Amino acid sequence: MNSLSTDKLKRKGSILISFAAIILWIASLTGCTSAKKLVYFQGATSRDDTVMMPEPFVPIIKKGDVLSVQVSSLNAEASAYFNPPAATENTPSITIANPLARTTGYLVDTDGTIKLPLIGQVTVADLTNAKAGQFISSKLKAYLKEPTVTVRNLNFRISVLGEVARPALFTVPNEQITLPEALGLAGDLTIYGRRDNVLVVREEGNQRIFARLDLTRRDAFKSPYYTLHSNDVVYVEPGKVRVTSVDRVYILAPIATGILSLIAIIATRR
Numbered sequence: 001m002n003s004l005s006t007d008k009l010k011r012k013g014s015i016l017i018s019f020a021a022i023i024l025w026i027a028s029l030t031g032c033t034s035a036k037k038l039v040y041f042q043g044a045t046s047r048d049d050t051v052m053m054p055e056p057f058v059p060i061i062k063k064g065d066v067l068s069v070q071v072s073s074l075n076a077e078a079s080a081y082f083n084p085p086a087a088t089e090n091t092p093s094i095t096i097a098n099p100l101a102r103t104t105g106y107l108v109d110t111d112g113t114i115k116l117p118l119i120g121q122v123t124v125a126d127l128t129n130a131k132a133g134q135f136i137s138s139k140l141k142a143y144l145k146e147p148t149v150t151v152r153n154l155n156f157r158i159s160v161l162g163e164v165a166r167p168a169l170f171t172v173p174n175e176q177i178t179l180p181e182a183l184g185l186a187g188d189l190t191i192y193g194r195r196d197n198v199l200v201v202r203e204e205g206n207q208r209i210f211a212r213l214d215l216t217r218r219d220a221f222k223s224p225y226y227t228l229h230s231n232d233v234v235y236v237e238p239g240k241v242r243v244t245s246v247d248r249v250y251i252l253a254p255i256a257t258g259i260l261s262l263i264a265i266i267a268t269r270r
Contacts, residue, residue: 037195037239040180043218051218057227059153059175061124061132063112065230066105068152069136073144082117082140096168105154118143129153129175158228160186162236163193177228179213179220183236193236200225201233 043049061067071082084104106114112125119139124132133149140147156175161167165187179200189195196214202225203209211225220226228234 037216038191040195040215041218041220042216049218051221053221054224054226057176057229058128059156059230061108061127061129061151061153062230063108063110063125065108066154067108067114067124067132068105068150068154069114069116069133070150070152071136071140071144071147072150073140073147075145078144079147082144096170124151153230156230158182158231159233160236161233163190163238164188164236165190175230179226179228179234180215182228182234189236192238194239197237199235199237200228201235202229203231 043051069082071079073079106116108114108125111123113121113123115121116136116139119136119142122136122139124135127135129151133151136151137147137149140149152173153175154171154173156172157169158172158177159169160182164183167186170182170185179198183189183198196216198213198215200211200213201208202211211223213220213223213225225232
């Protein structure tokens with residue numbers, strides 16, 4: 001091989017190295033993310049720590065809720081008259097909600113009442129489930145011996161959207177769920193999701209409240225939005241890495257094609 005051919009190969013080799021260096025530099029930009037941005041509940045450096053939690057959230061019944069009213073007494077046959085056929089089939093498991101599915105239960109009307117067999121209309125709006133059960137039980141004493149009533153909300157739902165593994169609308173039968181639990185149902189945040197700026201959208205009366213929580217800090221436990229309410233929407237927005245990584249696909253593709261072409265040229269001329 002003469003010196004001219006050797007010089008050409010060296011020049012081609014230097015070009016190839018330059019292209020490779022550019023590729024590595026751009027790729028490194030897409031992976032630049034701090035480990036601290038991925039770790040939940042950072043705080044004190046000591047091994048043990050205590051965070052004061054807000055008062056437990058106790059949901060109240062609202063107009064438009066669908067209630068399961070389960071009645072029991074010393075006379076099982078008489079109690080069955082007050083229970084819808086599907087009431088005994090409900091199992092306390094968290095499911096992905098289907099808004100089109102038909103739900104068996106009692107709809108809380110616009111006047112805040114539900115209509116039960118024999119006792120007629122009962123006002124339950126603005127009561128807790130426990131208080132509503134006690135109130136209905138007092139009404140049933142005229143028909144049943146020692147009645148016990150359990151009330152549950154069948155349409156307690158939360159939505160989890162954005163940079164999570166499985167975004168969905170979830171039905172929660174026990175009406176108690178925290179933000180980390182909701183994110184766990186959705187498969188946790190992806191590597192691209194912003195843990196320091198999780199948005200919770202909540203409806204209260206005729207207002208829509210937008211609150212943001214930093215899940216990388218232990219202060220998130222103190223937030224009134226740490227425990228979710230019915231119809232809350234949780235949104236995890238993408239970080240800058242996610243946006244730029246999508247854009248750089250279009251940058252890397254032609255560069256990679258050029259390098260492959262250069263390699264092919266060098267290989268055929270050797």
